[in-house]
Amino acid sequence: MGNQIFVIGHVNPDTDSICSAIAYANLKSKLTGEDYVPKRAGHINSETKFVLEAFKASAPAYLPDVRTQVKDIEVRRTKGVEKNISLKEAWSYMRKNNVVTLPIVDTENHLEGLITVGDITKSYMDVYDNRILTKAHTPCRNLVETLEGELLVGSGEEMFREGKVLIAAANPDLMENYIEKDDVVILGNRYESQLCAIEMNAGCIIVCDGASVSKTITRMAQNNNCIIIKTPYDTFTAARLINQSIPIQFFMTDKDILFFTKEDYIEDIKGIMAQKRHRDFPILDKDGHYFGMISRRNLLGAKRKQIILVDHNEKSQAVDGLEDAEILEIIDHHRLGSLETINPVFFRNQPLGCTATIIYQMYQEHQIEIEPKIAGLLCAAILSDTLVYRSPTCTEADKQAAQALALIAGIQTEEFAGRMFAAGSDLTNKSPEEIFYQDFKKFTAGEVTFGVGQISSMSREELDKIKESLVPYMQKAYHEHGVEMLFFMLTSIMDSSTEFLYQGAGAKEMLINTFHFDKNDKVFYLENVVSRKKQVIPALMLALQEN
Known part of the structure; x- marks a missing residue:
């Protein structure tokens, strides 16, 4: 939404309300260079639809409520990660970006889960299972990356699905008693230990201290489908790091994830956030894709929507949520109503037959050229509100404005008004x-x-x-x-x-x-x-x- 300022008329808008919003947003954008956007607070009637189509103008988007929404505040654009990355990679990303929660997404950017610093800490401090590597179906590439190693035999896409992790500190005769099929064995540069592990059908051997691996061992490993990873770390460090290779999928939260959407109102989510202990909450866009993260701190800096009201100044006629918005201006031709503002606003109220006449005058005062499309919309609004000058609210200023605008738009007022009212009064199929x-x-x-x-x-x-x-x-x-x-x-x-x-x-x-x-x-x-x-x-x- 950026720094958009909305120009909006009353609920159940008539032709003046819609056309004045479009024209005044156009004028303000030309005067300031800022982004003024016309909106509508209700459905467009048949008459107004005819006018918009006649001058090839797009209908303003519907804005039923102007309370502050998630899309109005600063959302932290934390990048989503895949569920197969290692705990170590997730931890590095968190430290680099100073975040405590990572969103986990699929290839189409749909939210699959969350992992927090607490989850990673728990995985390191509370897990004593030497089969955790295989229970988590850890990809080989995760182990290689975590150990900053070199894959000598095997594929990085292979997964460890069976076996335990152990350190081969004993001599080969004793190793035969506890190495089982598919185990991941951490060892040093001893040829005999490497040979024994392969012969015992280990699934992977991790050679520490950057030790060289002979061609014979390499060939035997290939024949026995045994992965060989060489790491510069010693056996102690390698053993400490190995759990960090587990994919975050194993520890992530993927059930009952509390998320919000960009369209949610801040007022509605404050209470929900206060009841939860989470620090961060994921945000989804209107299509259900992951967008970013917010915390309670983000809500403190929430900026209210900035709006300009046209063709009304009563709260009962205004868009919902007005009390939570920042009113910048009011342009109107009705009696003074019950509306109150927190700050002083620019308020232009004139006893004329139509708000569009006031906006025409403002174009003239600022010497801004009126394009035919805008002229047609303003003229139609005046003809509608004054019932082609028959209404007692119509003034000479309204007539002069309508006639000048008709010349620019290239229309005949009586003829156009007849077609406009006919379109508006065709209520045959309406409920x-x-x-x-x-x-x-x-x-x-x-x-x-x-x-x-x-x-x-x-x-x-x-x-x-x-x-x-x-x-x-x-x-x-x-x-x-x-x-x-x-x-x-x-x-x-x-x-x-x-x-x-x-x-x-x-x-x-x-x-x-x-x-x-x-x-x-x-x-x-x-x-x-x-x-x-x-x-x-x-x-x-x-x-x-x-x-």
Whole structure:
């Protein structure tokens, strides 16, 4: 993730939220040279999808939570090792890289196990079995490398599977009594001892002190399938080193390995790490491949995600985990909400019909040329939010911005808006849930939380069909959100009118008192009302405050 800064709109994003995030990330990247990335906190609706496709713009990636994740912190990129390397090689790697835990991986970089300094210490201090070399199926090459020796007879790929390890300190007559088939025999330069070990069918003889081996002994070893390793070490040192040739697979932990992924949230893994005595924990990527190691110390330096909010400034409308992120800026055109920040932030809030208009102004102020694709996105956002200038929130600045952007993008505003709204209002194959969440927001007034959704259509007939499926769904949505009241606006673009649906104790009375409906009305319908932001939310807020 590096030093990416995310630009993100509200949950259940509309066209303004998505397009403004894309355009502002583009502007900030040009101004600073840093990596600003647009994100989205919800699914893209049909209208916005049409706009993105029209201007060949990629949809921002989905970011459901901005809490700090493992991928946001420094992960120690300890290289994974193969399970057949020797204890000595593993120990050398640990000392060189100052680590206490080694991940063990297969040829495709999948995690197979872990080995710690404690495991290696235990293998050296607690093992007194002279058959451990063969029980561990130690490869011959491990023994050669550990003893810094020379393989005179045999193959490094051979494995020791039978026999014990012994030192041939006695004379040849006595050696015959305790050397058995396939044993690994440590001896010196005595010809008779070497000959006796081979004749007793030893699996390997280790010749110490760099002593020479005669051609006769070499030939006999080849005929008897006996490995010969020559080492510069004396017999005492060779005997001490030999256990270090055992492959780490024999001592590694490969059951119930506790690992985390790059996508895990720091908040979630802290408690788990605190309950375990391990110092290091492996990290896997999204494909299940080993990535690196972290310790509790890594969590201390965890940096919060840096984000810029566009088209909202209320916590109830923001992406999850906002309290754990670092908010750098807020660009918005709504009322001041309940959002709090730890540090001062750049906050630009203007009474305009669309956030995209503010961003257009910022391009102009910094004299940054707007490319056609960005111009098209900004223009579409303004047309959408202002309902092609029909909304009471629309200002002269919004109109001028949209017209200037349309020229750059090469579109006719009325014609494009017609196709855009038609695409957005084509709800034939959408479920009630998809329609409900196409544009839904929560608001808080004092201790009361309520939700307001809205759908706009060019056709009153289509709105009537939507109403049939939404009315029964409203009750389910009401219980899911745990709000005091729930409202939904069915807005007709052509005749600038809105019908209200409602759910919750006191919701009907709230509509009657706020908009002066007759208590006997069965349908709550208002002419010349299309703006949730300017005509509905302020009125509901005032009514709640008065009550």
